Amino acid sequence: MEFDYSKPHEECGVFGVYSMDGALNPAYATYNGLLALQHRGQESCGIAVNDQGVISCYKDMGLVTETFNDKILRELKGQIAVGHVRYSTAGASVRENSQPLVMRYIKGTLAIAHNGNLSNAYELRHELEHRGCIFQTTIDSEVIAYLIARERVKAPSIEEAVYRAMPKVQGSYSMIVMSPQKLIAVRDPNGFRPLCIGRVENSYVFASETCALDACGAEFVRDVEPGEIVVADKDGLRSMTLPNKAAKSLCVFEYIYFARTDSVVDGISVYEARKEAGRLLARQHPVEADMVIGVPESGIDAAIGYSEESGIPYQKGIVKNGYIGRTFIKPDQASRERSVRIKLNALGTAVKGKRVVMLDDSIVRGTTCARIVSMLKDAGAKEVHLRISSPPFLWPCYYGTDIPSKDELIACKHTIEEIGKMSFADSIEFLALENLPKMLGVESDCGHYCDACFSGRYPAAVPSHSMASKENKYCVPIRRD
């Protein structure tokens, strides 16, 4: 739940408000909503508002609290709003790529906030460039904007243009589109990324997660269905279904790591799923120990579950420094060789002389994990047994989760036993792939979730070209700092 740069990351959070009855102040509600979605992206953020058809936008690099202040929010007057928080990889980490994307087209202005990853983005850009299109950013939203704009020339309405445009894109998208009169939420046919609907009186809210509804005082109505287009306008809510419907394949890593523990995604509580993973691990891989601890923050839920099932007491064994964000200066090599405990610290009096079961949500490269186990042992822990509440990462993701290449994935190159040794752990066990349905209380992945990064079973198209290598050839704006 807290952002960890050694973990796979997902790219964005989206939020929208349609408040013709004034039950919500759109800019402030979006600010609160984005605060609640900040864990989905800390690099840049933005809010666009629509005041009687005129769209204003403010966006910049930085956290929501760093980017906005009261003066800016007061100036963002309007009846409709759309907001976005973004994470991105280094090369395109520039102001130009922040969202929402605001653009003028045949029917006035449009603002788009998008969470996901188009697997055919390269081909679409190529084709559009051949028709004389120009691109000023490297984000998928700009591709989508063109597709919608081109359809809108002939389509009778914005929602119809969206309906016609979206089948052309492959991959994942949970998207909010704001037109002069409407707010439209769209979720890709696989429903890779979450998207839900909330309500305050006659005002409507769309958000990536339910925790953002809580943050603005909205009650949960329902999730947007995979392949659904939901339109909020002066007549209330309406729904359409994209023609290319598919089986639901929500990214299972939303439950394991991305989503906030207090969110309910597609009807399943994230907290309960994480605790269940802990319980399953306790049953599957029991161990004699004096205490169960969790790596903050997402490991804690699984630890509580493991403790419940095993009867071994839950304890705090690791303390996180809450004042350390992205800008913190890394310790120099000299001090790294000593055991410097800045971001996480072992709770020495608790772990000293004890046999510890430590729950973590996943292992990517294995280095962070090894460092934490060492720290606990330096602090006096007698044994450390690692329990990982997800299966090993073995495959790349093409739908928006940024997983390192196979070269860097420890599970692609080492057996579980080797990983245990490399982690200095006395034992290590992963949640079994076949336990994922149990974790979520469903029959199987089919129609429910995507676990391609663990299983290699991809529920949708996989890109034929990779744009990644091209990206740096484009435009690398210089940041002032």
Added chain:
Amino acid sequence: MEFDYSKPHEECGVFGVYSMDGALNPAYATYNGLLALQHRGQESCGIAVNDQGVISCYKDMGLVTETFNDKILRELKGQIAVGHVRYSTAGASVRENSQPLVMRYIKGTLAIAHNGNLSNAYELRHELEHRGCIFQTTIDSEVIAYLIARERVKAPSIEEAVYRAMPKVQGSYSMIVMSPQKLIAVRDPNGFRPLCIGRVENSYVFASETCALDACGAEFVRDVEPGEIVVADKDGLRSMTLPNKAAKSLCVFEYIYFARTDSVVDGISVYEARKEAGRLLARQHPVEADMVIGVPESGIDAAIGYSEESGIPYQKGIVKNGYIGRTFIKPDQASRERSVRIKLNALGTAVKGKRVVMLDDSIVRGTTCARIVSMLKDAGAKEVHLRISSPPFLWPCYYGTDIPSKDELIACKHTIEEIGKMSFADSIEFLALENLPKMLGVESDCGHYCDACFSGRYPAAVPSHSMASKENKYCVPIRRD
């Protein structure tokens, strides 16, 4: 020459460097060039560089010295560069509209810096939107970028695409285009805005004014001709001529106010032209007086000319505070009623008891002028005779000069005598329209300059729609402070 917000203003300065031989550091040379062009635009600025085909860009709101620092310039590595300084009207005064515009298109990336005003921009946008184009800014460069990108799909080279695209636009443009391999300067068929070529060894420089060549140590080669496309690439300089050639119509206000006094524009020294205007006024409208003074900065040149012709001694009578820029806080009403002399101050010991001839370059609304005359009288001047080194403003400009509407132009609503009275001046005289050719040493305006704002004779197309009123309906990004 110094920016005065009560004066008409022109919109931009452009600068470009092609330095394959390394004789110039493109980023630093552009920084120096933009410093020298800062009087043409103080709102935003930017530099894009091209390093082996990869384009990087840094741009922001603010002066050149505020926007760039050594660290940024060092990161802007490359062999080619293009830069821009911009002024703009309030509504579109946003970061998104800063230039150069960098975009990806069919053949890689392109950076465009543009000075001028397309008179058919509204129609072109409308037409492009009907083909599904989207616009993310409100600047003309984006329209031009589309036209070039669409031509480039079929054209064999970037310069050929420029050649085919430019005849579609009407109005004024002095533009620099940077492609992965080339730097291209284009001047509209009327040559409304200046553009010149400089050289250091085998490196080439394009700039709005010659003072920018001096600033980077380049020698003047020649002006870009109206309707000319000049291409700098690995083979040196090449030239093409646009098919829609017209008679040269350089904006005469470049000589009167816009250009820096040390620039030579289309072969005519700005300083000499301004002094000649003073001499012509002395002959045309002599007066008995003790001293001649000029309103800093551009009135001083004319004052020196008036003094030379009349034999009345030139004196400093008004002192300008050089530390006051755009951010200075206006005095409150209370202190404005008293005679507060912050930006300009009368030199009391010089003017006390004297009959003063005061030269200024132009009168727009008349308020600034009246305030200065009052100040001199408060400081003890016995008489103040106003001599204006341009004719009265009577007509709007469609080619890039921001002249207020007729309602605000004092000369549209009052006789010269009335203007004199409203200015508290003992006499007032303007340069006669028929003296403009003499000022520049030419036979007539024809084939030389545009004086439409004084004469109403427009040398090129006039827009059928005004986009101005539409602009605010678009996107008004909020500025943080």
Added chain:
Amino acid sequence: MEFDYSKPHEECGVFGVYSMDGALNPAYATYNGLLALQHRGQESCGIAVNDQGVISCYKDMGLVTETFNDKILRELKGQIAVGHVRYSTAGASVRENSQPLVMRYIKGTLAIAHNGNLSNAYELRHELEHRGCIFQTTIDSEVIAYLIARERVKAPSIEEAVYRAMPKVQGSYSMIVMSPQKLIAVRDPNGFRPLCIGRVENSYVFASETCALDACGAEFVRDVEPGEIVVADKDGLRSMTLPNKAAKSLCVFEYIYFARTDSVVDGISVYEARKEAGRLLARQHPVEADMVIGVPESGIDAAIGYSEESGIPYQKGIVKNGYIGRTFIKPDQASRERSVRIKLNALGTAVKGKRVVMLDDSIVRGTTCARIVSMLKDAGAKEVHLRISSPPFLWPCYYGTDIPSKDELIACKHTIEEIGKMSFADSIEFLALENLPKMLGVESDCGHYCDACFSGRYPAAVPSHSMASKENKYCVPIRRD
């Protein structure tokens, strides 16, 4: 442990490094140490370094990560360093008051970092002013600096000057003084505030809490004793004892709320003390319930203890948003009336239909507590039983803890039953005053801790004047923001 503005707050954290052998980089070690002490003060921070007797200092308003960057740390070269993090009340919340205080005096320069509160500061200032002293800040460090400087005129060494000066001040101080050659740690005779010694090879570290030793890789040596002066210089560590020794009276609120859970203060683990408070509450005030939860962060430790003792399972019931710091914009009144859950959110799926025991560390005004209980009930909790791991606040603190006036303390005006009702809780119980020794495993408060804010038993002098009201009459520098 996380800073809560509705809680009493303590004023500072101090850190110092003496590294003649180069085992530590003083500036970076201090940066890491201050990061670990950030919970003791978020308003301003600073680091002074001593390079061969020349002292440099950098300090500013803001968090440690906001104030320092790599460039600044690299410029802070030296062999000795002293750092400070500060909290303060509104009136004196100005850059001038940030620490360390650096000053030139008879023997060169001195830097002072101070945590505590002099109860006779007003009298000392008054007396010094009568001798012609001038004050440029409103911090106690400046008073101490004068006392030391005046003694140093006659004293043979800096430590002797400190020894002679400190008995003149009353109240609390844990202080680090850096002279051209030495680093000196001093703790007041009552030892109100913690201060400990760490070591890396032959380099020495002084810090407010042991968690800061962990952060820079130092091993714990021992606590500085109440009334002890510890001198680090080229000969290693030396110790002196102040003449006015008293019984140890460490502020008990350090265990309850101030100190970080992973610190060990005067030999007692903060985590164990907090858990023990939970266990004592479980025995003293049992209740039938389905789950035990804690208010993040400090309530969680007590909740784990309560769960252990009662056998009722520990659960996460409240989620804290880790991205919300000081600058977050408060929700407007309209949204506050709805249940907006931004900083803390109830974990609905966990608490729904459940009987909940909720542990919190203290109650001051009672408003925060009431808001959290309401939130849990709105989220579906059937019952909420409040257990507070400290006795009710009844008395002001004169030794550095900022407790509101009696008018604002809910326990001064209401019975426990009334507080329960005002909190919407189904039951409420506080830790008994007589359980505080048990919590810490000691016989009695005597010689161990100060609990004056709960008991009214003040172990040291109480001020005769209050400077608080005078402070605003002094100098209120304007912050730009």
Added chain:
Amino acid sequence: MEFDYSKPHEECGVFGVYSMDGALNPAYATYNGLLALQHRGQESCGIAVNDQGVISCYKDMGLVTETFNDKILRELKGQIAVGHVRYSTAGASVRENSQPLVMRYIKGTLAIAHNGNLSNAYELRHELEHRGCIFQTTIDSEVIAYLIARERVKAPSIEEAVYRAMPKVQGSYSMIVMSPQKLIAVRDPNGFRPLCIGRVENSYVFASETCALDACGAEFVRDVEPGEIVVADKDGLRSMTLPNKAAKSLCVFEYIYFARTDSVVDGISVYEARKEAGRLLARQHPVEADMVIGVPESGIDAAIGYSEESGIPYQKGIVKNGYIGRTFIKPDQASRERSVRIKLNALGTAVKGKRVVMLDDSIVRGTTCARIVSMLKDAGAKEVHLRISSPPFLWPCYYGTDIPSKDELIACKHTIEEIGKMSFADSIEFLALENLPKMLGVESDCGHYCDACFSGRYPAAVPSHSMASKENKYCVPIRRD
């Protein structure tokens, strides 16, 4: 008048307002006054206001327009104000040293703004340190503050304390002191630095120069006399004379370079003095030439005078870029070797083929001058004859003017002929020392001005120690940038 870093510089400007009748808003009036005094110091600035005895202060590094904004000025409420602009040498160029200095002492608070240089500052500091004083800055104001504070213990009033304290200091000071009830202006017995009195209704203004009176709409009353203490309080203005009165010795360089051309200092117009210097040079050192030009800004006045006397026409020959301030990035060595003309540019069309007389105010190291002459010759000037409107610098200044050491003064090591050659000038002449009285229209320097930097005749004490070398041993705060 414009700041040139190769020129000697003076250290500060002071401004104060006493406005019990509300005729002036003290903060805004001081802002305007400091804008007009900005040429006296561009490094830091500050304003302190007094609202019913409570003093608030805002100060920072930077120009007046960079440091203050409307929000800050609005918060600076009060009836009395004092402001300061500061230049300083590198070592002490830190925020801590910005003024006004605000401090609490025996009788409340005091704010001090000081322009000048104490020649016995080192001895005074040393003596005060021996009495246990501590110093937090390296500015002379802190020494003065102590002297006043110590006298105030026994003196019946603040003005009496000032009267008793000031005779202890030697050197130059034009100072404004704000106490809870009074505003006091003090000028040293020699009157080295200017200080004048203005008035708006019953409000009083003190300022370094009369141009600051114009800027806030005040009328000039009179100069503060050397050795005079002027007190503004509820009873109006009162005057006292310091016991150690001496002959007036205003720094003659105020007329030559420091003061603004529109100021009248001690009854003499700066503009007229500069023009007279030009006339004297024309008579003393005539030359056959085609035009007279001045190095902007201060050389222009002398050029007008030279032109008047010689009959050779005045022309603009050098253009200054008004957008280049302190932060401009210096050209790299490569471009410096070419003739880069960024800050100053030759007006080629004016000077080409001409014999030019160029007036400059002074020559220090000779490098700037040589660069300008080269630039003119590169631009085609046939001959350049240098005329310097002051005598050669030969001696150090101990009263506040920062003149380089003899090693760096070109006139200490070379004959005038040699200087001419090193400057590439065809001839060079300085104003004769004996012409200085004529320039000012007085009989002799005696009782009028100090010309020690030219003549070596020091009118007051010269320091026995130099603190300069000690300064860096003190405290070198690190600037973030």
